[in-house]
Amino acid sequence: MIKIKDLHKSYHMGSNSLHVLKGINFEVEEGELVSIMGSSGSGKSTLLNILGMLDEADEGQYILDNVPIKNLNEKIAAKYRNEFLGFIFQSFNLINYKSALDNVSMPLYYKGIKRKERTERAMHYLEKVGLANWSHHLPSELSGGQKQRVAIARALASDPKVLLADEPTGALDTKTSYEVMDLIQGINDEGKTILVVTHEDDIAHMTKRIVNLKDGLIIDDSKVEQVRASAHV
Ligand code: ADP
Ligand code: MG
Numbered sequence: 001m002i003k004i005k006d007l008h009k010s011y012h013m014g015s016n017s018l019h020v021l022k023g024i025n026f027e028v029e030e031g032e033l034v035s036i037m038g039s040s041g042s043g044k045s046t047l048l049n050i051l052g053m054l055d056e057a058d059e060g061q062y063i064l065d066n067v068p069i070k071n072l073n074e075k076i077a078a079k080y081r082n083e084f085l086g087f088i089f090q091s092f093n094l095i096n097y098k099s100a101l102d103n104v105s106m107p108l109y110y111k112g113i114k115r116k117e118r119t120e121r122a123m124h125y126l127e128k129v130g131l132a133n134w135s136h137h138l139p140s141e142l143s144g145g146q147k148q149r150v151a152i153a154r155a156l157a158s159d160p161k162v163l164l165a166d167e168p169t170g171a172l173d174t175k176t177s178y179e180v181m182d183l184i185q186g187i188n189d190e191g192k193t194i195l196v197v198t199h200e201d202d203i204a205h206m207t208k209r210i211v212n213l214k215d216g217l218i219i220d221d222s223k224v225e226q227v228r229a230s231a232h233v
Pocket of ligand 1: 011012013018020038039040041042043044045046047
C-alpha cells in the first residue's frame with residue numbers, strides 16, 4: 001500500500017538548514033496498523049505529512065497504492081489526497097461553528113456527493129463512532145474524546161485507503177485515549193490500513209508494528225503483540 005525508499009527532507013531557514021529525514025525506508029501492507037514513534041522533534045510529523053501528501057520529500061521515492069507520488073500538479077495531488085487518505089490530528093481540527101454532522105459531511109460535498117447521500121453517509125459514520133445522538137451538537141458542546149470521534153468519522157466518511165493519525169490521543173486523558181484506540185483498533189480489524197504517530201509507549205503497543213525514529217533514521221521496526229485497548233477501558 002505504501003512504499004518509501006531513501007526519503008530525505010530538510011528545512012531551510014535563511015542560511016541554516018535542518019536535515020530532518022535522512023534516508024527513510026519502509027513499506028506498509030494493506031490492513032496493517034503501524035505506529036511511528038520517536039521523541040519530540042524526531043521528524044514524525046514531517047514523515048506523516050509527506051505520506052499524507054501535505055508536504056513533499058526532497059529526495060527519494062514514495063509509492064502509494066502503486067502510484068508514484070512525485071511532481072504531481074496540485075489538482076492531481078488533491079485528487080489523490082481525497083481519494084486515498086484520511087487524516088486525524090491531535091487537535092481534532094473540527095470547524096467550530098458547524099455541527100458534528102456537518103463536519104463529517106462537508107468533505108463529501110467537495111467530492112461532488114449529493115446532499116441526501118452526504119447526510120446519510122455522515123450519519124452512518126457518526127453511528128459507527130457512537131455519536132448518533134450528538135449529530136446536531138457543535139464541537140464546543142462535545143468532550144475531547146467525542147471531538148476526536150467526530151474527526152475519525154470525518155476521516156472515514158470518504159472511505160480512504162489509508163488513515164493517518166498524528167498523535168490522535170495527544171490531547172486526551174488516559175481513559176479517553178484508550179477509548180479512541182479501541183475505536184481505531186476496531187476500524188483496523190475491518191481491514192483499514194492505519195498509521196498512528198505517537199510518543200507514548202502504551203499507545204504504540206496497541207498497534208501491531210512499531211517503527212522507531214531517531215535523528216532522522218529508523219532505528220527499529222518490529223512487529224509487536226497487540227494490546228487490546230478494550231481490556232483497559
Ligand atoms: P515530531 O513530529 O517528531 O515532533 P517534526 O517532524 O514536527 O517532529 O519536526 C522535526 C524537526 O523539524 C523539528 O526540529 C522541527 O522544529 C523542525 N520543523 C518542522 N517543521 C518545520 C518547518 N516547517 N520549518 C522549519 N523547521 C521545521
Ligand atoms: Mg509531531
